[in-house]
Amino acid sequence: MTGAWRAGDPPGPRRFAGVGEVALENGRVLPDVTLAYETWGEHRGDNGVLVLHALTGDSHLAGAADDAHPSPGWWDALVGPGKAIDTGRFFVVAPNILGGCQGSTGPASEDPDGLPWGRDFPSLTVRDQVQAEVRLADALGIGRWHAVIGGSAGGMRALEWAIEHPARVERLFVLASSPWASAEQIALSATQCDVIRADPDFHGGDYYDAPEGPIAGLDLARRIAHISYRSERELHERFGRDRQDDERFAVESYLAHHGAKLVRRFDANSYIVLSEAMNSHDVGRGRGGVEAALARITARTVVAGIDSDRLYPLAQQQVLADGIAGADGLDVVSSLHGHDGFLVESEQVGELAKRLLD
Ligand SMILES: CC(=O)SCCNC(=O)CCNC(=O)[C@H](O)C(C)(C)COP(=O)(O)OP(=O)(O)OC[C@H]1O[C@@H](n2cnc3c(N)ncnc32)[C@H](O)[C@@H]1OP(=O)(O)O
Ligand SMILES: N[C@@H](CCO)C(=O)O
Incomplete structure (x- = not known):
């Protein structure tokens, strides 16, 4: 990988x-x-x-x-x-x-x-x-x-x-x-897990010997999560409708940064196991x-x-x-x-x- x-x-x-x-x-x-x-x-x-x-x-x-x-x-x-x-x-x-x-x-x-x-x-x-x-x-x-x-x-x-x-x-x-864990918390976490599973490089979780792991899936899961970690007002005040590099919105670049940062230090299978443990919480x-x-x-x-x-x-x-x-x-x-x-x-x-x- x-x-x-x-x-x-x-x-x-x-x-x-x-x-x-x-x-x-x-x-x-x-x-x-x-x-x-x-x-x-x-x-x-x-x-x-x-x-x-x-x-x-x-x-x-x-x-x-x-x-x-x-x-x-x-x-x-x-x-x-x-x-x-x-x-x-x-x-x-x-x-x-x-x-x-x-x-x-x-x-x-x-x-x-x-x-x-x-x-x-x-x-x-x-x-x-x-x-x-x-x-x-x-x-x-x-x-x-x-x-x-x-x-x-x-x-x-x-x-x-x-x-x-x-x-x-x-x-x-x-x-x-x-x-x-509330319905909304479960919904967000479960969706992130499914995004990882949908990555063709996930291989059902057996990707450790594969040339690629589910990097894109984990990256996207983190972006979704990160939106929920910050407030609507903060995103508005920091990024608004600004464009970055004349291309994508600045907020997209910010989320991409956080997604890319996580995949360097985290395992997708762990992300799923830990998210599902949180969903078990009651x-x-x-x-x-x-x-x-x-x-x-x-x-x-x-x-x-x-x-x-x-x-x-x-x-x-x-x-x-x-x-x-x-x-x-x-x-x-x-x-x-x-x-x-x-x-x-x-x-x-x-x-x-x-x-x-x-
Ligand atoms: C309990 C734990 O979770 S421990 C593990 C540490 N925590 C995490 O990893 C959680 C994810 N990270 C975060 O949520 C946050 O970065 C925190 C909580 C650690 C810090 O929050 P803040 O200080 O408010 O940082 P913020 O969310 O604004 O992110 C700053 C980063 O975004 C980058 N950034 C800001 N705007 C943009 C943009 N438009 N385009 C690209 N990158 C951007 C900054 O360069 C900075 O990068 P760096 O962290 O690599 O230096
Ligand atoms: N930023 C935190 C949020 C989850 O509580 C983390 O990634 O652990």
Whole structure:
């Protein structure tokens, strides 16, 4: 496969934990699971903070850009010595998600026969992903997190942690996330997955030895996603009807840039597995409904949303704020940038994180 992401890319200061087999919600067993992770600060027993990334994030939460990382850590503005998530005080752990492609077991990993899983990789749920993270916490000797923090898909996992393992989560920060995947969220994600599958280079998911992977499909899926990550007003104000290079609209060029950037660092099969895991998200499933599930959370909680987020609208975070006893209302981050505000509005998000951690 040429011109795009390859298994094993990129190298980095990651560590790897073998967490054994994971019994999945669908009855299958995923053997020999590995989670890649990075840590910052010193472990002092009760100071662990787990930070969970979103769909296409990775374990590189903090740190400057370097040879292995063309961009700084995705929350570098928030995480570091003296920053909102102060690595002078806290032992911060950021794992790569189960099913991902940045070091954790995913569709590009070897199956028991030593070949890439490809189309045979099992479908996952958010709860399966959290099960693997629980094993990582066990391996690191962390019985109870001082805090579990996540935005977007990371917020889904943070919620599942607090619901399924309340005694292990002292504080919880859920940002731009939801108690269940809504019809619109499912529609957008499912369409993106189908766009990838429609790429003739997808080969049913078994493309790792092919000359080309489904680069065009992944690129288009990312463009569709990226529209939903930003606000209508922002696109209007930044690009309007401007043309670029006397040809295409500037907004087309912007989306093409983001599509091209993702295919260099992400695996299409992982994109599908992770998107479908997000679509499985429903904290109420098998627990007597959403209200009953949220009532299990004992953590002191901050729930926040972004006022211009059309993908994860504030109404979903309001359900969380109303249902979690330890939440003190809903905090609203003001941003022009829509859903991606959780990555961009470092100052406001940092204030919220600080309030929770202090
Ligand atoms: C949790 C995680 O997801 S971690 C992984 C990191 N996150 C992502 O990859 C998500 C996708 N990326 C993004 O959503 C955003 O880039 C963010 C959230 C990381 C940053 O947002 P912003 O700072 O607002 O950046 P913005 O969306 O404006 O994009 C800027 C890029 O677009 C490019 N760009 C802007 N206008 C145009 C245009 N008309 N034509 C082509 N490219 C353009 C810029 O050159 C810049 O490129 P660079 O990122 O390669 O330097
Ligand atoms: N930009 C984020 C959005 C999904 O929440 C990502 O790609 O992970």
